[in-house]
Amino acid sequence: MSTVRLLAVFVENKPGQTARITKLLAEARINIRWVTIASSGPFGVMKFLVTDPDRAHDVLKHDGVMASFLDVIPVEVADQPGALQAVAECLARDNINLDNTSGFVANQRAIVIVETHDTERAKALLVKQGLRVLSREELLES
Amino acid sequence: MSPATIDRAYWKPEEETLARPALETLQLDRLKRTVARVGETVPLYRKKFEQAKVTPGDIRALADLRRLPFTTGADLRESYPTGMLAVPLDDTLRLHTSSGTTGKPKALFFSRQDVDNAAELIARSFVATGMTRRDVFQNMMTYGLFTGALVAHYGAEKVGCLVIPAGPGNSERQLLLMQDFHTTSIHLTPSFALYFADILDKRGIDPRKDLSLKRAFVGAEPYTEETRRKIEAGLGLRVFNSYGLSEMNGPGVAFECQEQAGMHLWEDHYIMEIIDPESGETLPPGERGELVLTTLVREAMPILRYRTRDITSIVDGPCPCGRTHRRIQRITGRADDMLIVRGVNIYPQQIERILMGVPKLGRNYLIVLEGLDEMTVKVELSEAGFDGQLEHVVALQNEIAGLLRAEILTKPKVDLVPPGTLPVSEGKAKRVIDNRKL
Numbered sequence A: 001m002s003t004v005r006l007l008a009v010f011v012e013n014k015p016g017q018t019a020r021i022t023k024l025l026a027e028a029r030i031n032i033r034w035v036t037i038a039s040s041g042p043f044g045v046m047k048f049l050v051t052d053p054d055r056a057h058d059v060l061k062h063d064g065v066m067a068s069f070l071d072v073i074p075v076e077v078a079d080q081p082g083a084l085q086a087v088a089e090c091l092a093r094d095n096i097n098l099d100n101t102s103g104f105v106a107n108q109r110a111i112v113i114v115e116t117h118d119t120e121r122a123k124a125l126l127v128k129q130g131l132r133v134l135s136r137e138e139l140l141e142s
Numbered sequence B: 001m002s003p004a005t006i007d008r009a010y011w012k013p014e015e016e017t018l019a020r021p022a023l024e025t026l027q028l029d030r031l032k033r034t035v036a037r038v039g040e041t042v043p044l045y046r047k048k049f050e051q052a053k054v055t056p057g058d059i060r061a062l063a064d065l066r067r068l069p070f071t072t073g074a075d076l077r078e079s080y081p082t083g084m085l086a087v088p089l090d091d092t093l094r095l096h097t098s099s100g101t102t103g104k105p106k107a108l109f110f111s112r113q114d115v116d117n118a119a120e121l122i123a124r125s126f127v128a129t130g131m132t133r134r135d136v137f138q139n140m141m142t143y144g145l146f147t148g149a150l151v152a153h154y155g156a157e158k159v160g161c162l163v164i165p166a167g168p169g170n171s172e173r174q175l176l177l178m179q180d181f182h183t184t185s186i187h188l189t190p191s192f193a194l195y196f197a198d199i200l201d202k203r204g205i206d207p208r209k210d211l212s213l214k215r216a217f218v219g220a221e222p223y224t225e226e227t228r229r230k231i232e233a234g235l236g237l238r239v240f241n242s243y244g245l246s247e248m249n250g251p252g253v254a255f256e257c258q259e260q261a262g263m264h265l266w267e268d269h270y271i272m273e274i275i276d277p278e279s280g281e282t283l284p285p286g287e288r289g290e291l292v293l294t295t296l297v298r299e300a301m302p303i304l305r306y307r308t309r310d311i312t313s314i315v316d317g318p319c320p321c322g323r324t325h326r327r328i329q330r331i332t333g334r335a336d337d338m339l340i341v342r343g344v345n346i347y348p349q350q351i352e353r354i355l356m357g358v359p360k361l362g363r364n365y366l367i368v369l370e371g372l373d374e375m376t377v378k379v380e381l382s383e384a385g386f387d388g389q390l391e392h393v394v395a396l397q398n399e400i401a402g403l404l405r406a407e408i409l410t411k412p413k414v415d416l417v418p419p420g421t422l423p424v425s426e427g428k429a430k431r432v433i434d435n436r437k438l
Helices: A017-027 A053-062 A083-093 A119-128 A136-140 B020-041 B043-051 B062-067 B073-078 B112-128 B147-159 B171-181 B190-203 B225-235 B348-356 B390-408
Strands: A004-012 A032-040 A043-050 A066-077 A100-106 A109-115 B092-098 B106-111 B136-139 B162-164 B185-188 B215-218 B238-240 B242-245 B250-256 B263-265 B270-275 B289-295 B306-312 B339-341 B344-346 B361-370 B374-381 B413-417 B432-434
Touching (some): A004 A017, A004 A053, A017 A043, A017 A053, A032 A100, A043 A053, A043 B413, A053 A066, A083 A119, B020 B043, B062 B270, B073 B106, B092 B147, B136 B171, B147 B162, B147 B185, B171 B190, B185 B190, B190 B215, B190 B225, B215 B225, B225 B238, B225 B348, B242 B263, B242 B306, B339 B361, B344 B348, B348 B361, B348 B374, B348 B390
Parallel strands (some): B136 B162, B136 B185, B185 B215, B361 B432, B374 B413
Antiparallel strands (some): A032 A043, B092 B106, B250 B263, B289 B306, B339 B344, B361 B374
16 A cells, blocks of 8 residues: 655745745646645744655755655544544554644545554554555545 | 984973973973063064063063963064064074965964974874874875974974875875875865765775774864764774964964873963953963963064964863873864853854754854844754654754753754755855844
């Protein structure tokens, strides 16, 4: 199963940064499927799920932008009460911490994106629990 | 047997291990003679003595040194070309100059005795690092007006080494000489040392197996402890720190012995003081301040209380090597760069040393002072410094603030920024922006 990688971008926390980065991606015809932006004092980190992370990385690097990859685990859950809890409890039982997590529901699909220090172990546990961990293709070609 | 034919731990043990009281008596005697001589022969000192209302007869103890006026770099430049000579020009043997980045250079004259004394201190220093007459010394410094290469050359000859006056550059030829003549000791700039290590690496030459190198004397440019370790690893040898300046005969004013724990400053040739660069007051041993040097045996151009502008401190206590001459720490900055933040004296080099020791940081940084004494250290992350996690960058930022707090005793704000964000200056980088409204 191919891993799902986010492109994480390190930028100064000042006006115009999101516009600058997304312009570079747009000009390279790279589609953004999911994004979070967080800031802390002088800097911020943008995380993108894009159609072609390697090319996106090259495009940003070429322009002197600092970018790195981040492995995440997308889990498809039922759009009903207790769905996120099932994921959280599965990982909690093995003492795996959720670093950053976000989720959304679209077209009756509920997807949780989990970031953790222990990606491989977390993935194995979720699969064993019968949860639906998505591959890159399954996530992007929906 | 002449001294050069005997291998030993000391060059001249009677001078290097002279008991402190005898050493201080010698210093006082030499100081009195120096002061009397410049008072007679150098108009600049005659004038300075008058202004300070001091006469050579006032020097009765070493503590009276403080009554004497300072000599500054500006004094030397204004006395260019021959204003500070204490002997007739015919009695001089050699001229060196100190490279001034602005304006006139400083002219430094050596008598025959001065040339020999300078070489004597180099011989003493080299032997302290373990060098013997069986060593092969490849001198990779620039020969010329600059003191470094020639003074070291004469000193190595005094030790009795085979001396190869290679000069700088031409790595191919340097390597050939090293291989064919089994060079054990080299003298070069830190930047050339790093470059040369890179050349060896690219050639697949392992200096530990393929060369005979044992030690390097690295100088003429400031370098950090981290750079020293890099050179040692890359060239498979030990790097010995040294301190010198053209105004004081060039290299060999202070040198590390095999203990490598501070540099012995040769106190039978120089008197050292550490002063507060702002007030000019003498600081107690161990405190960091500006190094002030007085020549004790120089003939052609004696200099009293020279403000080196170099910041260091005296290492307390005796050295296990047995030498009685006190040691100074590596130079940690220039007095001209000193900042006073919340009443604390801070040198940008202290901050630089901390930042350069953190692999996750890049080489570019900027110290910004604003408002009422608020200090922000902006530093670029290195490629290895970002793994995609915001939290890790925050943690690194806090860690660096803590490291800086331990070094400069005040906690600055640290801003980590992406590479390429800070202004890049050509040549000497501008590291401090002071916008304080005090």
